[in-house]
Amino acid sequence: MKILANDGIAKSGIDALETAGFEVITDTVAQERLVKYINDNNITGLLVRSATKVRKDIIDSCSSLKLIGRGGVGMDNIDVDYAREKGLHVINTPGASSASVAELVFAHLFGMVRFLFDSNRNMPLDGDTRFKELKKNYGAGIELRGKKIGIIGFGRIGREVAKIALGQGMEVLAHDPYCETATIDLDFYDGQKLSFNINTIAIEDVYKNADFITVHVPFQGKPLISKKEINMMKDNVGLINAARGGVIDESDLLDALESGKVRFAGLDVFVNEPTPNMRVLMTHQISMTPHIGAATLEAQDRIGTELAEQIESLLK
Numbered sequence: 461m462k463i464l465a466n467d468g469i470a471k472s473g474i475d476a477l478e479t480a481g482f483e484v485i486t487d488t489v490a491q492e493r494l495v496k497y498i499n500d501n502n503i504t505g506l507l508v509r510s511a512t513k514v515r516k517d518i519i520d521s522c523s524s525l526k527l528i529g530r531g532g533v534g535m536d537n538i539d540v541d542y543a544r545e546k547g548l549h550v551i552n553t554p555g556a557s558s559a560s561v562a563e564l565v566f567a568h569l570f571g572m573v574r575f576l577f578d579s580n581r582n583m584p585l586d587g588d589t590r591f592k593e594l595k596k597n598y599g600a601g602i603e604l605r606g607k608k609i610g611i612i613g614f615g616r617i618g619r620e621v622a623k624i625a626l627g628q629g630m631e632v633l634a635h636d637p638y639c640e641t642a643t644i645d646l647d648f649y650d651g652q653k654l655s656f657n658i659n660t661i662a663i664e665d666v667y668k669n670a671d672f673i674t675v676h677v678p679f680q681g682k683p684l685i686s687k688k689e690i691n692m693m694k695d696n697v698g699l700i701n702a703a704r705g706g707v708i709d710e711s712d713l714l715d716a717l718e719s720g721k722v723r724f725a726g727l728d729v730f731v732n733e734p735t736p737n738m739r740v741l742m743t744h745q746i747s748m749t750p751h752i753g754a755a756t757l758e759a760q761d762r763i764g765t766e767l768a769e770q771i772e773s774l775l776k
């Protein structure tokens with residue numbers, strides 16, 4: 461059986477699929493040529509990331525196709541319900557990149573409490589002439605250990621964030637309307653294990669008590685955190701959004717950074733990607749990355765092997 465990985469797939473996935481007896485094709489076929497290519501080559505499985513669209517035209521015209529796989533989470537580029545109605549398997553790898561996003565949250569957190577994002581901008585410019593001044597500017601950092609982290613949305617990524625936070629000696633304040641309690645298992649390199657039961661709490665209690673707040677919810681149609689919610693938070697709070705652009709209202713966040721209510725923010729996601737608002741990009745208290753939360757080599761490997769495992773069990 462032939463699998464076309466049209467947006468690429470990690471070597472781990474190719475190896476696992478080939479070991480299971482599949483032929484893997486990694487050509488990138490242009491969208492308008494896909495139907496003909498799939499039919500000419502008798503493709504059984506079509507794997508995509510976010511670039512290739514799998515709409516009704518492909519589903520209706522390609523009778524050899526039995527499975528559509530998305531390496532990653534969001535399936536906006538696939539007509540999922542329609543494909544399933546037509547009897548196709550549609551799979552994704554929702555958990556493969558959770559730990560990568562969680563590490564990026566902590567990269568922002570560690571960076572922001574010691575001003576690394578700003579220091580990295582200014583040292584190359586002024587490090588040789590204003591060293592003492594910069595040293596003074598960045599000399600009032602704070603530590604994460606012993607602080608309270610608010611995690612809003614206690615799903616896959618939220619729980620991975622909790623693991624790192626617990627290991628770092630932080631108290632976890634979690635809120636999730638669909639989860640009352642969760643067990644967080646910490647696995648150490650030498651085989652030791654520790655388990656924590658975390659009971660979720662009211663969102664107001666997270667806002668009132670957390671020193672840092674990170675959001676890990678799906679986009680809600682409108683911001684989850686706006687001016688009203690920010691005003692309930694502690695002064696000098698740090699906010700992180702690595703969920704979806706606009707889960708924290710960008711304009712209210714900028715105002716709160718300017719007034720000093722929010723001390724720093726970390727953003728991996730932006731309203732209007734891939735052209736974020738220039739005011740956001742120019743705000744120096746924001747640590748920012750261009751939506752790379754899931755983008756680690758390890759996550760790509762896990763995506764490859766997870767897809768291969770599911771394909772083998774569904775098609776063999």
Ligand code: NAD
Nearest residue numbers: 613614615616617618636638676677678679702703753754
């Ligand atoms: P998940 O479905 O495992 O968890 C989401 C959690 O949010 C669920 O437990 C749900 O009950 C909870 N939730 C829903 N509405 C809520 C609300 N109003 N208040 C509090 N909790 C609420 O999803 P996940 O895999 O943890 O992903 C979380 C978010 O991260 C998604 O928005 C996803 O798009 C985003 N994400 C970003 C990147 C990146 O590159 N930065 C990568 C992957 C996922």
